[in-house]
Amino acid sequence: MSKAYVEPAPADSTTVFKNDIFKGKVLFCTGGGSGICKAMTEAVMKHGANATIVGRKLDRLQASANELAAATGRQCLAAQADVRNPKQLQDAVAKTIEKFGRIDFVICGAAGNFLAPIAKLSENGFKTVIEIDTIGTYNTIKATLPHLRASKGSYIHVSATLHYRGTPYQVHVSAAKAAVDATSAVLAVEEGPNGIRSNIIAPGPIAGTEGMDRLSSKGPDGNSNYTMHLPLGRLGDVKDIANATVFLFSPAARYITGQVLAVDGGAEHLRTLQ
Ligand code: HXC
Numbered sequence: 076m077s078k079a080y081v082e083p084a085p086a087d088s089t090t091v092f093k094n095d096i097f098k099g100k101v102l103f104c105t106g107g108g109s110g111i112c113k114a115m116t117e118a119v120m121k122h123g124a125n126a127t128i129v130g131r132k133l134d135r136l137q138a139s140a141n142e143l144a145a146a147t148g149r150q151c152l153a154a155q156a157d158v159r160n161p162k163q164l165q166d167a168v169a170k171t172i173e174k175f176g177r178i179d180f181v182i183c184g185a186a187g188n189f190l191a192p193i194a195k196l197s198e199n200g201f202k203t204v205i206e207i208d209t210i211g212t213y214n215t216i217k218a219t220l221p222h223l224r225a226s227k228g229s230y231i232h233v234s235a236t237l238h239y240r241g242t243p244y245q246v247h248v249s250a251a252k253a254a255v256d257a258t259s260a261v262l263a264v265e266e267g268p269n270g271i272r273s274n275i276i277a278p279g280p281i282a283g284t285e286g287m288d289r290l291s292s293k294g295p296d297g298n299s300n301y302t303m304h305l306p307l308g309r310l311g312d313v314k315d316i317a318n319a320t321v322f323l324f325s326p327a328a329r330y331i332t333g334q335v336l337a338v339d340g341g342a343e344h345l346r347t348l349q
Contacts, residue, residue: 104128105211108153230272281310282310
């Protein structure tokens with residue numbers, strides 16, 4: 076392959092989009108205490124929204140909420156819930172309504188992952204990831220939908236690209252994310268008439284994330300030359316996902332629903348000559 080184009084530095088969303096486009100809006104984000112979803116939340120807050128972040132570990136969640144509020148000047152509520160538990164999610168939604176009065180945007184981001192071949196993956200291991208990723212997404216939609224109907228709001232589900240082909244050691248996540256993609260498409264067509272949009276962001280290889288750490292360095296097929304083969308010549312940055320988030324929630328995307336936006340530097344389209 077010829078020498079790749081390498082972008083000098085990741086753009087911050089505030090250099091690209093107007094600062095106050097989400098003023099008065101409220102985000103509800105599962106998995107928002109860390110990684111990609113925390114960066115997505117920060118970007119939405121930087122553009123004026125208040126937010127609730129949802130996760131299992133309250134101490135870590137509260138520390139992240141404090142950081143997000145300090146970094147953005149907006150309010151951030153930490154609400155403890157396991158997305159596998161509908162009642163806990165309903166309570167998190169109730170706390171959000173009590174504090175902020177509305178929900179406009181939802182990010183379904185809570186996920187679980189580890190590497191395991193089918194032959195060694197236990198039934199409970201498979202089921203656990205389906206329960207977190209797929210049923211957790213369903214539970215989040217069910218808990219928030221009445222409020223999104225009221226606000227004519229928008230969903231973003233964090234999926235992946237690995238289920239487009241047979242990715243080894245990822246049967247649980249592949250099955251779970253394929254179901255998330257399908258769920259988003261159905262949500263888009265059923266709730267479009269109520270003014271609700273639903274889209275997928277499918278992150279590719281994003282530097283410094285738990286997913287990347289789990290899949291690249293510790294994997295049986297760990298490949299140190301990986302970035303050389305990416306069309307844009309580098310790993311993604313969480314800001315790349317944040318920018319896509321701001322766009323999809325913004326009025327500029329008002330006619331976009333039921334779509335999958337892969338933010339992967341072109342990785343999914345690359346097929347090398349044998
Ligand atoms: C094989 C494993 C395993 C491993 C857990 N299990 N880890 N099997 N290899 N490394 C099995 C356990 O043995 C058990 O089955 C079952 O899974 C449930 O495990 P628990 O630890 O009891 O479950 P829990 O505490 O709920 O933890 C859930 C988890 C955990 C998914 C296993 O890793 C987790 O919560 N992770 C959250 C954080 C995370 O993974 N974030 C990264 C997401 S990245 P048995 O049979 O023993 O009872 C991502 C990106 C994807 O999603 C795309 C990237 C490109």
